[in-house]
Amino acid sequence: MKVALVGNPNSGKTSIFNHLTGLNQRVGNYPGITVDKKTGVFRYHDNPPITLIDLPGIYSLYPKSRDEEVVLQVLSSKEGEDYPDMVIVVVDASNLERNMLLFTQVYDLGLPTILVLNMVDVARKNGITINHEKIRELFHGTPVFQVIARTGEGMEAVKEEIVKPRAAKVVIPFLEGEFIDCQPATDETEVQKNYVEERYRKIRQYLGFAVKKETIPSSMAEKHRKADKILTHPVFGYLFFVAILFMIFQAIYAWAEWPMDLIDTIFLSLSQLAKESLPDGVFTRLLAEGIIPGLGGVLIFIPQIALLFTFIFILEETGYMSRVVFIMDRLMRPFGLNGKSVVPLISGVACAIPAVMATRTIDNWKERLITIMVTPLMSCSARLPVYTLLIALVIPDEYVGPFNLKGLALMGLYLIGLFASLLAALVFKWIVKSKQKSFLVMELPLYKMPRWNSLVITIWEKIRLFVFEAGKIIMAISIILWVLASYGPGDRMNTAVAKLDKPQTQEGYEAYEKQVASVRLANSYIGIIGKSIEPAIAPLGYNWQIGIALVTSFAAREVFVGSMATIYSVGEDFEENATLMVRMRNEKHPGTGLPVYTLATGISLMLFYAFAMQCMSTLAIVLRETKSWKWPAIQLLYMTTLAYLFAWLAFTLLK
Amino acid sequence: MATVKSISINSLSPKLLDMGLFPGKEIRVVFKAPFGDPIAVDVEGYILSLRKDEASLVEVA
Numbered sequence: 020m021k022v023a024l025v026g027n028p029n030s031g032k033t034s035i036f037n038h039l040t041g042l043n044q045r046v047g048n049y050p051g052i053t054v055d056k057k058t059g060v061f062r063y064h065d066n067p068p069i070t071l072i073d074l075p076g077i078y079s080l081y082p083k084s085r086d087e088e089v090v091l092q093v094l095s096s097k098e099g100e101d102y103p104d105m106v107i108v109v110v111d112a113s114n115l116e117r118n119m120l121l122f123t124q125v126y127d128l129g130l131p132t133i134l135v136l137n138m139v140d141v142a143r144k145n146g147i148t149i150n151h152e153k154i155r156e157l158f159h160g161t162p163v164f165q166v167i168a169r170t171g172e173g174m175e176a177v178k179e180e181i182v183k184p185r186a187a188k189v190v191i192p193f194l195e196g197e198f199i200d201c202q203p204a205t206d207e208t209e210v211q212k213n214y215v216e217e218r219y220r221k222i223r224q225y226l227g228f229a230v231k232k233e234t235i236p237s238s239m240a241e242k243h244r245k246a247d248k249i250l251t252h253p254v255f256g257y258l259f260f261v262a263i264l265f266m267i268f269q270a271i272y273a274w275a276e277w278p279m280d281l282i283d284t285i286f287l288s289l290s291q292l293a294k295e296s297l298p299d300g301v302f303t304r305l306l307a308e309g310i311i312p313g314l315g316g317v318l319i320f321i322p323q324i325a326l327l328f329t330f331i332f333i334l335e336e337t338g339y340m341s342r343v344v345f346i347m348d349r350l351m352r353p354f355g356l357n358g359k360s361v362v363p364l365i366s367g368v369a370c371a372i373p374a375v376m377a378t379r380t381i382d383n384w385k386e387r388l389i390t391i392m393v394t395p396l397m398s399c400s401a402r403l404p405v406y407t408l409l410i411a412l413v414i415p416d417e418y419v420g421p422f423n424l425k426g427l428a429l430m431g432l433y434l435i436g437l438f439a440s441l442l443a444a445l446v447f448k449w450i451v452k453s454k455q456k457s458f459l460v461m462e463l464p465l466y467k468m469p470r471w472n473s474l475v476i477t478i479w480e481k482i483r484l485f486v487f488e489a490g491k492i493i494m495a496i497s498i499i500l501w502v503l504a505s506y507g508p509g510d511r512m513n514t515a516v517a518k519l520d521k522p523q524t525q526e527g528y529e530a531y532e533k534q535v536a537s538v539r540l541a542n543s544y545i546g547i548i549g550k551s552i553e554p555a556i557a558p559l560g561y562n563w564q565i566g567i568a569l570v571t572s573f574a575a576r577e578v579f580v581g582s583m584a585t586i587y588s589v590g591e592d593f594e595e596n597a598t599l600m601v602r603m604r605n606e607k608h609p610g611t612g613l614p615v616y617t618l619a620t621g622i623s624l625m626l627f628y629a630f631a632m633q634c635m636s637t638l639a640i641v642l643r644e645t646k647s648w649k650w651p652a653i654q655l656l657y658m659t660t661l662a663y664l665f666a667w668l669a670f671t672l673l674k
Numbered sequence: 675m676a677t678v679k680s681i682s683i684n685s686l687s688p689k690l691l692d693m694g695l696f697p698g699k700e701i702r703v704v705f706k707a708p709f710g711d712p713i714a715v716d717v718e719g720y721i722l723s724l725r726k727d728e729a730s731l732v733e734v735a
Contacts, residue, residue, distance in 0.1 A: 078692035117694030219696040253708035349709045463721040
């Protein structure tokens, strides 16, 4: 048996879904569209398990967005695989009139329907008393329940009702003629509007019999309005938002670092362990150097994803998020974005992966797509080690007035990321076509404490989405990259290694091992690719060594530093041990004898990393979120083009 | 305080109706975003945010 859950966003529908299914949930796809299908299994005593489908939150059945299309399609296609045997409509009891619109529409589709009035505690606080028996009577015996999903109050009766056997009965529609054969009878806006207005009139009349409303002292509402006046104030509103952001990023940098280091260490030891305990061979190397580090490379994102979504959860649950959207909307609109794009964009400063995942709250597809396309231009934390190395290498330690040049350069790179994403948004606004009109008719909910019980499920869902869906692609690419970096054509690698002088002393052995790694990389397939793109990147001021690092950085940007260290056979820790810096500073062009890492090349490289899409994990998550190869391909192409152009421009002007 | 008289026909009007703005509702502007757009409207107990062009579809008496 299948049961579908339908309700307005914010009606607590998902709380009820979580309550009924616990962690027993699955995310799947509706064929051909980007809306996720959430299903779960509901078990009650000895009854056979029931499949619950959590349909997207919507306000009415008229298909204006993809979410609404999905719901109408599921509820109207009798032959469809998701066609439910019963529908549970969840409504917010404190806002009954508006919520009942969707209920009456679903009711008219003729499916067995249960009405669940959620958040009756809030309704009571607002002086609203509901006679649910009366509603039951008015809707010809439809089961009606009053619950508080947050505490679970009243849910037992709902569970019993779900498993109860039901006899088919003829439904007398609430409004005659609007839905024929489960489809809206008209697609003309004006006629639809008349139907909806007629519905509301009737709902008002019905609720007049079933709902008692006392006027309560408005002191509570006044308190909320006072908070609103401060949080949406032209000065304090923005200051408060900046302060909140500052705290969030402080926390992410402070708290994400040690679990990330831990994951890193664990996978390094695992890889070491595999190498030592298994017989040497292709399989062991694949496991120790390809699969284990690849897996580590996926899992390392979990701390940032979990932290960022915890903060987003708090912002959303408290009601503050919609105020951020409210004060930022006007600023974002000229760029083809909307107020809801702000949080994903800013999250991009930590990591583009959770940022792209956070665009789901944007209901307009065009605005969501633009946000996804431009977010990776924001300077993420993986660019920081690259910037730090290059700034230390080429920017002089001088002051312009009170400002340190190195500091200014780093700030400049972050600003470039911000402006580039806004300007790119402007271009995409022009290119991407959409029939859907942009709107921001949105509820500003009352401020409240977060419901912590759904935090775990929310975070788990995000982690699962990344690890199991995007993770597959990331694993595949990292194994390919490993093969390319570890093997070369024919005997080329071994021949090159054989040419090196064998060390005589114990001290010499370490240096020899580094040289071997360097020679192997240079003669691997990646090394050959790096060398063969040298003519293409020479105009940017790069040599083949940089070429190799550019290719390996596709795994993740920070790999640049490690690759540079391998290529130049030195230690990687450039902050404590300056060998990498000294080595890079002494690097000369073979023909001319001029230094390679000049100011021009350094700036050119920084700009390249600011713009280039050097992150397979982001591409994988963009593929997952847009469900099409087209968008990640366009993203890779346009960002690489920008990177090339700006790097070339900088090098040409500065050399 | 004002009463909604009608909602003009536009591609956005169904959205306004879905969000509970229909003839007969009592509404009141409670606060505005910086630059005066969007605005926050109290609709008999809950707050809706409306951009100016969306709000202009709502005719009040």
